[in-house]
Structures are given as C-alpha cells and as structure tokens.
Amino acid sequence: MILEMKGITKYFGPVKALDDVNFTVGDSEIHGLLGENGAGKSTLMNILGGALQPTEGQIVIDGQVIEEMTIHRSNELGIRFIHQELNLVNDLMVYENLFLGQEINNRAGFLDRKQMIARSREVLSRIKLDINPLELVDNLEPSRKQLVEIAKALLYESKLIIMDEPTTSLTNKEVDILFDIMRSLKAHGLSIIFISHKMPELFTICDKYTVLRDGRFIESGYFKDIDEQKATNMLVGRSIVDSQLVKEDVRGEVVLSVQNLTCKGHFEGISFDLQRGEVLAITGLHGDGRGELSEALFGARRLDAGTIVLNGTKLNLHNIRQVMKAGVGMVPRNRKERSIIKDLSILNNLSIAYFISKHDKVFxxxxxxxxxxxxxxxxxxxxxxxxxxxITSLSGGNQQKVIVSRWLELDSDIYILDNPTQGIDVGAKFEIYKLINELARRGKSVVIFSSEFPEIYKIADRCLVMYEGRINAELDRDHLTEVNVMYYATGSNMEGINGKNHQSV
Ligand SMILES: Nc1ncnc2c1ncn2[C@@H]1O[C@H](COP(=O)(O)OP(=O)(O)O)[C@@H](O)[C@H]1O
Ligand SMILES: [Mg+2]
Incomplete structure (x- = not known):
C-alpha cells in the first residue's frame, strides 16, 4: 500500500494538535514515526484509522483520494491499528478475542467454533506464538496479550499495520519474535508504521523515519543516512534554555550508597552514590523501571539483589518503618492514591508520619x-x-505542600521525592523547587524522580538517565541538556551501561 497523508491539520477545540503534516509510507516498508510525548503521533494515526476526522487535509491510498475515512472504511482498506492500550476482553478466550466482531458462522447460522479455533491455531503458529486458543486472556502475561493483539491484526487480510509503542511490555525475546514477524510481513508486501521511543529498536527494524514535533512535520528520510544523535536533535529541536535556579554546589561526603539493586523484570544493576547536600535527579521515559526503583528505595518492593548503605549502615529494605527511622523521608508519586489520607483533616495529614515514627507519648x-x-x-x-x-478541600498544590511538610517534620537526612510536582500549578511547583534547594543548602540530600526536563534543569546537581531498567548515563550540570537526556533516555549508546557514559556527548 502506498499511503499519502497531505496537509493534515487537527484542532481539539483551541488546541492545534497537528499543523499541516505530510506523511508518506511506501510499499513493503517499515516506517518509524518519532516524536516526543504530545508531538501528535497518536492523533495522526487515529486520523488514518478513521477514529478521528482531520480539520483539514487529505488521505490518498494507492493514488485514490479517500473522501471520508471511518473506522469501517479503514478496516475495509486493510489498515489495522494495534493500540498502545490493550483492547482485549479478559473474560473471553484467546480465539473469541481474535474473532470478536468478525465471528464466523456455519451454514446453519450458528457460531463455527471449530473453524475459528482452527484458524486461531494457524495464525498463532504462523507467528510462532505458543498460546492455546482456548486459554482465557485473563491468564496471559501482559506481554503475551500484546502479541495476541498483533495476531488479531494478522487474522484478516492486512495491507498496513500501525503499531503504537508495541514493545513497551515485551521482553527482549518477545521483541525478537515481533521483529521476525515484522520482517516476514514486509517480505509479503505489507507496510508497517512503528511508533517507538527506543532508538536501538527503530534503527534495527525500520527503513524510513518521519519526525513530528509540536504537531508539525520536521523531517523524513532513511535511517541508514542518520545516527542516533541526529535523530535525537530532530526530536528535541532547539529548545529555549530555561533558567536554572541558582544553587550553590554544597556537596559533601557520601551519605547513601546504592549498589547493584536488582528487581527482576523491572530494573537491574542500579548503583549510585548520593552526597550530602546533593540533589540527584533520576529520569527516563515510559517503561524505564524508574517507578519500581523509587518504591524499592523506600522499601516497598522486594529486591532480588543489591544493598543500600545509609551513613555506613546497611538498611533492611523490607521494613519501611525502619528505613524511615533511619532517616529517609519519601514523597510518593500519585498523591491521590498513595499519600493523602482522605478521611483525615489537613492538620492530621501533616502530623501523621511524625506520630508513626517519633512520637512516644500516649496522647x-x-x-x-x-x-x-x-x-x-x-x-x-x-x-x-x-x-x-x-485535606481533600485543598487544591492539588496545597495538598502536595502538606505532604512535603509531613516529611520535613521528620527532619530526615535524605529525601526521596517521586514526581513531587505532578499535577500542581506552576506557582506551587516553584515553591517546592525553592524548598528542595533550601533542604540541600541545609546539608540534606535529595533524590528526585522526574520526567520533566525543565524541572530537573532547575534543581539538580546531577542526573541519572534510565533506559529499560538500567542507568544509561550520568550527567553533571555542565552536560545537563535536554538533547543529552533524550539521547540516553531513548537508549542511544547503550553499551556504556552504568558508568561508561559519564558526562559525555
Ligand atoms: N482528545 C483530545 N482532546 C484534546 N486534546 C488532545 C486530544 N488528543 C490529543 N490531544 C492533544 O494533542 C496533542 C498531541 O497528542 P498525541 O497525538 O496524543 O501525541 P503523541 O501520541 O505524539 O504523544 C497533545 O497536545 C494532546 O494533549
Ligand atoms: Mg501517543
């Protein structure tokens, strides 16, 4: 299939999600669609799949203008969309899911289970998937569900398959299987649009690329003509240099030493030191294992290996209370679910951590x-x-300040903050940055997990960049740029795991 999307513009109310985008995919081609979060990739694909109508622009398939693209029409044309979120029904069996909405009937008009099961077997074995069609989808690992989604796309005659970040939940072995499937589809003349933020994967499997940024078409070409650095530069563009908060470098001796922390399937071999008075940022993209690492640091997750030494003392990671008493305070992510206690007042929410760990009186x-x-x-x-x-009567920013205060009260030596400014307004964010700075100035140490570069740039002395559960780079202030962070967060230069990529580029 030769696909041309021409001059596509899409507004959501006043928001211009796509601005005059041109996108072309050829026959037997695997085309990587790149862009930072919010660049407009999913919107463009939803327009192609008929789920959204463009405000302006044209879709041309094999030279023919498609007047109105609907989901039905795009299906008819052989376009299959494998969504980021899984669309399978857990309570149904694999084969029922495969044929959902396209059931086969026998001559008498009843469901032809036999034929559907046989065809399911066929398609599953074609992509070397060892799954019983009669298995309940609920019993499958998330990664296997993803592969069933892919099998579903192959069940019907397809010409173009859209894969929106299909590898996020796959293991390395499953990614290899997926890539084999993709190569064989390509050999049969199919075209594939592959959305991913993992550079090694894009460079391995894709022929061509198109980069979107802020809803605009930036560039298209062949992967063989570019390298990971060039791709990263196109993604990020020339970003406005944000102002840094002035933070003195007051770093002292090592207070926390994390060695070889491993939680199988989530992160592996994580090692770093934290100094007195240091603000250390840990960042990465979706699927990097950061969330699980932060939980582990607070003792809320089982570890397969590793040690944490605090001021010379080895911590017992399976006892949160003990870790807290040892001087680690934490502000978890998702304030709503994890931190605030809805049934308590503002006052009680603030004091609670203090009472758990320090209070020794009865009243x-x-x-x-x-x-x-x-x-x-x-x-x-x-x-x-x-x-x-x-506490629920407060605005999000004020709730977060109560949570931060809760931990300040403990007068911890070390703070672990997981996305502490998520979902709060700019003013409140800035106050939390000032607070973090002030903590560091007073000789406290802070580990902040964040996915927002401007935030990291404002407060961090040093930044660790994760990719697929490992630390891919360590950047000091002089090398802390958005391009560098994106370069390593997308898995570029991965051979330098844990230490090789110090402050480089
Ligand atoms: N249904 C929607 N309503 C309003 N805004 C939307 C909607 N879908 C996407 N957007 C906005 O359009 C822009 C592009 O989003 P999206 O296509 O999801 O980006 P990507 O897939 O590249 O991360 C973003 O600014 C996003 O907030
Ligand atoms: Mg998207």
Missing amino acids: ISRREELERFKRNQKVTNIRVNDVDDY
Whole structure:
C-alpha cells in the first residue's frame, strides 16, 4: 500500500494538535514515526484509522483520494491499528478475542467454533506464538496479550499495520519474535508504521523515519543516512534554555550508597552514590523501571539483589518503618492514591508520619500539632482556611505542600521525592523547587524522580538517565541538556551501561 497523508491539520477545540503534516509510507516498508510525548503521533494515526476526522487535509491510498475515512472504511482498506492500550476482553478466550466482531458462522447460522479455533491455531503458529486458543486472556502475561493483539491484526487480510509503542511490555525475546514477524510481513508486501521511543529498536527494524514535533512535520528520510544523535536533535529541536535556579554546589561526603539493586523484570544493576547536600535527579521515559526503583528505595518492593548503605549502615529494605527511622523521608508519586489520607483533616495529614515514627507519648497534643503546622506553613506557604477541614478541600498544590511538610517534620537526612510536582500549578511547583534547594543548602540530600526536563534543569546537581531498567548515563550540570537526556533516555549508546557514559556527548 502506498499511503499519502497531505496537509493534515487537527484542532481539539483551541488546541492545534497537528499543523499541516505530510506523511508518506511506501510499499513493503517499515516506517518509524518519532516524536516526543504530545508531538501528535497518536492523533495522526487515529486520523488514518478513521477514529478521528482531520480539520483539514487529505488521505490518498494507492493514488485514490479517500473522501471520508471511518473506522469501517479503514478496516475495509486493510489498515489495522494495534493500540498502545490493550483492547482485549479478559473474560473471553484467546480465539473469541481474535474473532470478536468478525465471528464466523456455519451454514446453519450458528457460531463455527471449530473453524475459528482452527484458524486461531494457524495464525498463532504462523507467528510462532505458543498460546492455546482456548486459554482465557485473563491468564496471559501482559506481554503475551500484546502479541495476541498483533495476531488479531494478522487474522484478516492486512495491507498496513500501525503499531503504537508495541514493545513497551515485551521482553527482549518477545521483541525478537515481533521483529521476525515484522520482517516476514514486509517480505509479503505489507507496510508497517512503528511508533517507538527506543532508538536501538527503530534503527534495527525500520527503513524510513518521519519526525513530528509540536504537531508539525520536521523531517523524513532513511535511517541508514542518520545516527542516533541526529535523530535525537530532530526530536528535541532547539529548545529555549530555561533558567536554572541558582544553587550553590554544597556537596559533601557520601551519605547513601546504592549498589547493584536488582528487581527482576523491572530494573537491574542500579548503583549510585548520593552526597550530602546533593540533589540527584533520576529520569527516563515510559517503561524505564524508574517507578519500581523509587518504591524499592523506600522499601516497598522486594529486591532480588543489591544493598543500600545509609551513613555506613546497611538498611533492611523490607521494613519501611525502619528505613524511615533511619532517616529517609519519601514523597510518593500519585498523591491521590498513595499519600493523602482522605478521611483525615489537613492538620492530621501533616502530623501523621511524625506520630508513626517519633512520637512516644500516649496522647497527641493539639497545641504541638498546631505549632508544627504553623512552622511548616511558613516554610512551604500552605494556604488554608481551617486546618480541621478535610485535606481533600485543598487544591492539588496545597495538598502536595502538606505532604512535603509531613516529611520535613521528620527532619530526615535524605529525601526521596517521586514526581513531587505532578499535577500542581506552576506557582506551587516553584515553591517546592525553592524548598528542595533550601533542604540541600541545609546539608540534606535529595533524590528526585522526574520526567520533566525543565524541572530537573532547575534543581539538580546531577542526573541519572534510565533506559529499560538500567542507568544509561550520568550527567553533571555542565552536560545537563535536554538533547543529552533524550539521547540516553531513548537508549542511544547503550553499551556504556552504568558508568561508561559519564558526562559525555
Ligand atoms: N482528545 C483530545 N482532546 C484534546 N486534546 C488532545 C486530544 N488528543 C490529543 N490531544 C492533544 O494533542 C496533542 C498531541 O497528542 P498525541 O497525538 O496524543 O501525541 P503523541 O501520541 O505524539 O504523544 C497533545 O497536545 C494532546 O494533549
Ligand atoms: Mg501517543
């Protein structure tokens, strides 16, 4: 199939998601579609799949203008969309899922189970998938579900297959299987659009690339003519240099040493030191194992290997309370689910960690609680009407300040903050940055997990970049640029695992 999308513009209300984009895919071609989060990749593919109508522009297939692309029409044309989110029904068997909506009937008009099961066997074995068609989808590993999705796309005659980040949940072995399938499809004349942020995969499997940035077409060409650095530069573009908060370098001796932390299937061989007065950022893209690593650092996840040494003492990672007492405070991600206690007041939410770990009296003194609140209010600038209101009555930014205050009260030596500014407004973000700076100035050490480059740039002394569960690079301030972060976060130069890529590029 020869696909041409011409001058595609798409508005969502006032938001211009796509701006005059041209996109062409040839016969027997695997085409990588690249772009940062929000660049417009999924929107463009949804327009191709008929799920969205473009505000302007034209789709031309094999020289023929498609007047109105609908989901039905795109199916008819042989376009198959394998979505990022899985679309399988857990309560149905594999073969039922494969034929969902396209069931085969026998002559008497009943479902022809036999034939559907046989055809399922055929397609599963064609892609070397050892799955019983009669297995309940619910019993499959997420990665196997992803492969069933792919099998579903192959069941019907297809001409163009769209894969939106299909490898996120796959193991290395399964990625190899997927790539074999893709090569064989290509040999049979199919075209594939492959969306991924993993450079090694893109360079391995794709012939051509198209880069989108901020809804605009940037460049198209052959992967053989570019390298990972060039691809990264196109993704990021020339970004405006954000202002750094002025933070003195007050780093002292090592206070926390993490060695070879491993949690199978999530991260492996993670080692780093944290110094007194240091703000260390850990970043990466979706699927990098960062979330699991942060949980492990707080003792909330089983480890297969590794040690954590705090001020010379080895920690017992399976006892959160002990870790807290040892001086590690944590602000988890997803404030709503993990941190705030909805049924407690603002005041109680602030004091709770203190009472769990330090309080040794029987009664809680309201006077002390109020003093504690006032002290924190001054530092973090929490805005409230009444401290006895439920915490849920506060804005997100103020809730987060209560959570941060909770840990400040513990006067920890080390803070682990997982996306502490997620979902809060710019003003509140800035106050939390100032607070982190202030902590470091007072000789505290901070590990901050973040996916926002401008934030990291503002506060970090050093940044570790993860890719597929490993640390791919360590960047100091002089090398902390968005292009460098993106280069390593997309898996470029992966041979330098854990230490080789120090401050390079
Ligand atoms: N249904 C929608 N309503 C409003 N805005 C949307 C919608 N879908 C996407 N957008 C916006 O369009 C832009 C492109 O998004 P998307 O196509 O999902 O990017 P990508 O897949 O490259 O990450 C983003 O700014 C996103 O917020
Ligand atoms: Mg997307």
